[in-house]
Amino acid sequence: MLQREILDYYLRGGERDRLSAGTGRLEFLRTWDVLVRSLPPAPAVVLDVGGATGVYAKSLAEAGYRVTVVDPVPEHVAAAGSLDGVEAVLGDARALPAADASADVVLLFGPLYHLQERVDRVTAWRDAARVVRPGGLVVAATISRFASLFDGFVKGFFRDPAFRPIVEQDLAQGRHENPGGVPRWFTSAYFHRPDETVGEVAEAGLSLRRLVSVESPLWMSGAALDGFLQEPALLLEMLREVEEEPSLLGASSHVLTVAVR
Template identity: 50%
Template sequence: MTRLPRTPSQAPTLSEEILAYYERGGETTRLTEGAGRLELWRTQELLRRLLPDTPARVLDVGGGTGVHAAWLAGDGHAVEVVDPVPLHVERSGLLPGVTARLGDARALPAEDTAYDVVLLLGPLYHLPERPERVRALAEARRAVRPGGVVVAATINRYAGLNDTLRQGAYFLPERRARTDAVSLDGRHLHSADDPVFTTAYFADPAEVPDEFDAAGLTCEGQYGVEGVAWLMGDVEEWLDDPGRREAVLAATRRVESEPSLLGASGHVLTVGRRA
């Protein structure tokens, strides 16, 4: 039986602090400037490798302002963004070839088996409880066709520690204490005194395939998005230089699925398929 889209009153709601964080509009430029470009370009090349060659119907869950939806539509895919932030829906809905609507990853406004590909390139960041993450993955499985692909991004457990140390903020006692706490269980708690990020979950890469399995998805691989390159102090300058940029991308590609380095990346993409 096809499940009808849920009404907003039936859907889970986004917590106020997460909504306020994204309503600041930072997602508009986060991946198109500075070191964030490495995440964008690597995610782009990985998805182009993983998605079907022929134009596919893609559901971009938590697609933000449409950074990925824009190039996916440009490649010829039919892209729909579902996002819980009104600002994101407004901006992504203006992109050529992209439709957008409000919705929650845990209660997708989507019919069963309607898509060839479902992307969750952000929702799992903000679901600290395992049952909620499994629920979101199960919704993705419901929405994708048999044989279709589900790709989910997670922030790595020690990404905050590595990044804070790289920036020098780890030497500040309060930041160090908060960062060390996240390293213990992955839970990044909201704090008005620390506006760098909001309520989030930093995952151990090894736990994600089990969550895919619990949602009825067969895990087919994991890929470190930025490798260790994002921790290099000169990475922004390297990305500005076309020759060095390709060397950085090639080096990151070389170790993208190396088990001993998977957790050193800032983000991991986990790929699953509905049987």
């Protein structure tokens, strides 16, 4: 189901602690903030596709939702399935192990940026549309086309001459690939322009509700970000004010697409 390179990346722990500090913590807090304002009330049924070790599933289960994680990495499934109130099964976003109209919400927080071909991404959207009930939500995360460019300057990756060709391909084609198939930074992925998901949603037969900037440009604020995250209430309140501002979407590391069947 997964390319060997991608599987190896996650087996090395690529997702284990990513959302617990720094820009990952900002991503989690903002994504959760969008979810609690968008999802139907518990105990709605949520299918967390590509849910990895269950970071969001754990919070959803604690809030009273009935959550099933679907992930292609066996170790992720084992970790998520060990959480209280969370079921977890092995599966592929393009052929979900779930019945038609069996979920109130489908989350696609990982699959779309590991499906480099548009036909595969639209297939994942379509299967999410099949599984979600009429009127239900599909919420998907994508990585910005410009994320590697900004990340390279923020974290000093451009000091390595091998990084620039990767970024140039990201910008030109959206296809993030590592020379020789060995990731030195992030693994193989597809980086979206914000408006690309609009077409994917429409082709899958879903209706777009909104596009949301997750981190905004604040993910590039370096050491200052840690201070903002110590008491994030003001940060979250202010970012809600600009989360749908079109001019800021591409400057966010991640964008959430909220669609409805």
